[in-house]
Amino acid sequence: MYIVMVSSECAPVAKVGGLADVVFGLSRELSLRGNAVEIILPKYDCMRYDHIWGLQVTYPDLWVPWFNYSVHCTVYFGFVHGLKCFFIEPHSEDNFFNRGAYYGFPDEALRMAFFTKASMEFLLKTNKRPDIIHSHDWQTALSPVLLYELYRHKGMDNCRAMHTIHNFKHQGVAGENILWFTGLGRPDYYYDLARLKDDFNPSAINFTKGAIVYANFTSTVSPRYAWEVKHTDQGYGLGHILHVHQQKFGGILNGLDYDMWNPETDPHIPAPYQSKTIEKKYRNKEELRERLWLAKSYKPLIAYVGRLDGQKGVHLIRHALLYAINHGAQFVLLGSSPEAGINNEFWDLKHALNDNPDCHLEIGYNEELAHLIYAGADMIVVPSIFEPCGLTQVIALRYGTVPIVRAVGGLMDTVFDRDYSNKPEEERNGYVFHEADFQGIESALSRAIGLWNHYPEEFNKLMLHGLAYDYSWNNPGQDYLNVYEWIRHK
Incomplete structure (x- = not known):
C-alpha cells in the first residue's frame, strides 16, 4: 500500500x-x-x-x-x-x-x-x-x-x-x-x-x-x-x-519505540537487564541514588517523569511526592512546566526539600537521566486529569517499573490494577485510582508501598507482569x- x-x-x-x-x-x-x-x-x-x-x-x-x-x-x-x-x-x-x-x-x-x-x-x-x-x-x-x-x-x-x-x-x-x-x-x-x-x-x-x-x-x-x-x-x-x-x-x-526504550540494550543505563535478569535493575537504582545524592537505604523509590502542567495533575504529583517521603519511600521528579507559576512552585519545593536525603527534584528535561530513572525507580506516578494515550506508563512497564495511574484515557487501556482488575492475575501490572483527589492517589500509593515493603516476592511478580506486555508498534x-x-x- x-x-x-x-x-x-x-x-x-x-x-x-x-x-x-x-x-x-x-x-x-x-x-x-x-x-x-x-x-x-x-x-x-x-x-x-x-x-x-x-x-x-x-x-x-x-x-x-x-x-x-x-x-x-x-x-x-x-x-x-x-x-x-x-x-x-x-x-x-x-x-x-x-x-x-x-x-x-x-x-x-x-x-x-x-x-x-x-x-x-x-x-x-x-x-x-x-x-x-x-x-x-x-x-x-x-x-x-x-x-x-x-x-x-x-x-x-x-x-x-x-x-x-x-x-x-x-x-x-x-x-x-x-x-x-x-x-x-x-x-x-x-x-x-x-x-x-x-x-x-x-x-x-x-x-x-x-x-x-x-x-x-x-x-x-x-x-x-x-x-x-x-x-x-x-x-x-x-x-x-x-x-x-x-x-x-x-x-x-x-x-512505543521499543528500540529506543529497551532495558536490554539501553546505552544510558549502567546495568542492562531483561525479565530473566530483573535483579540487575537494582544496580540502576543504586546508580540513580548516587547520581542524585539520595540516601542508600532499604526503601522503595517512586518517580515522576514528564511535563508539569494542568493536564498531568500537578497538585497530585506534588501530593504524591510529600506522601512518599512521609511514608517511608523516596521520590525523584524530572520535568518542567511551560507555565512560569508552576515552575516557580516546584523550584520552591526543591529548595524547601534540598537537604532531604529521600527526594530529588530535577526541574528541566534530560533524556539520559530519564532513561536512568525509568530503569532505577520501583514505581512511577501518572496522575493525569486527562490523558489521550500517555507514554510514561508504557515506558515504565517496558522497564519493569510499576505504574500508579489515574483511571483515564490511555492509562486505562494499558495499566490494570493488581487488586481490583477483572483480568487474570498474571495480566495485572500496576495500581489504578479513580478520583483526581488526594485520597485517591494516597490509596494507590499506600497499596504499592505496602506490597513493596511486606511482600517483596509479590512486588517482583508485578514487575515481571509489566515486562511481559507488548506495547510496541x-x-x-x-x-x-x-x-x-x-x-x-x-
Whole structure:
C-alpha cells in the first residue's frame, strides 16, 4: 500500500511532543511491513538537520494557489533515519516556517492551512496518488476537506483520507479568510453545522470538525479516549459531530519505540537487564541514588517523569511526592512546566526539600537521566486529569517499573490494577485510582508501598507482569493497516 503522512511534526527532525513520535513510529512500522510510506513536513529553519540524510531539492517550482495569487515553493527530499521525507519551503513575505520556532505565532491557522494546501498541491503536481493520505491533529485537519472538495475532481479520486486526532483540546478554530486563502471559498456552504462551522463560535470554522466530517476514518490515540471524547466533556464540544459520524471513528492505542526504550540494550543505563535478569535493575537504582545524592537505604523509590502542567495533575504529583517521603519511600521528579507559576512552585519545593536525603527534584528535561530513572525507580506516578494515550506508563512497564495511574484515557487501556482488575492475575501490572483527589492517589500509593515493603516476592511478580506486555508498534501497526484496507474498499 502507498501511504503519505501529512504532519507538522516528525521525530526526531521536528519534534515538540508525542505527535512527532507517533508519526515516526507508525511510519517506520508500516515501512517494515512492506508498505511504501512518505512523510510531508514543513521545512522549518529550526529543524534538526543533523537527522536528515541526503537533503536535496527534488521539486524546485511548486506553485501553490493561495487566495488570488500563487506562492512559489521549493520541495526538498531527504531520509530521516531511513524514512522518506519531503520538506516544503514557501518563498513568500509571510515567511511561514523561518521563525526560529515550530509554533506560537498569531497566524498559526494560516501557516498550517498553507502547509496543508501545499502538501495537496505537491501530490497533485507530481502525480503522486497514494492509497491513503493520513493527516494528523488540527494542523493538517483540512487535508480531507481539500481532498474531497477540490482535489478529488482533479484526478485524485482514488485517494482515501484518514485523520488522527492526538488531543481534542486543540482543534484549529479560525475565521472565514482560511476558506478564501485555500481556495475552498463558499462560506455559505461551509458555515453549516454539519460541515465546518464551529459549534460555539458562529463566525469561525473548525479544522478538526472538518476532518471528522470529511475523512473516510478518524481515529484517536487510545480506545478509552475515543469513548471519553464521545461521551464526556473531553471532546471539547466535538461530541455531537463524533456521534453523527461514529461509524467511522475509533481509538487505536499508540505504540512505543521499543528500540529506543529497551532495558536490554539501553546505552544510558549502567546495568542492562531483561525479565530473566530483573535483579540487575537494582544496580540502576543504586546508580540513580548516587547520581542524585539520595540516601542508600532499604526503601522503595517512586518517580515522576514528564511535563508539569494542568493536564498531568500537578497538585497530585506534588501530593504524591510529600506522601512518599512521609511514608517511608523516596521520590525523584524530572520535568518542567511551560507555565512560569508552576515552575516557580516546584523550584520552591526543591529548595524547601534540598537537604532531604529521600527526594530529588530535577526541574528541566534530560533524556539520559530519564532513561536512568525509568530503569532505577520501583514505581512511577501518572496522575493525569486527562490523558489521550500517555507514554510514561508504557515506558515504565517496558522497564519493569510499576505504574500508579489515574483511571483515564490511555492509562486505562494499558495499566490494570493488581487488586481490583477483572483480568487474570498474571495480566495485572500496576495500581489504578479513580478520583483526581488526594485520597485517591494516597490509596494507590499506600497499596504499592505496602506490597513493596511486606511482600517483596509479590512486588517482583508485578514487575515481571509489566515486562511481559507488548506495547510496541506491532499491534497498532496492524490496526492502522486494517482501517486503511477497510476505507480503500468502501
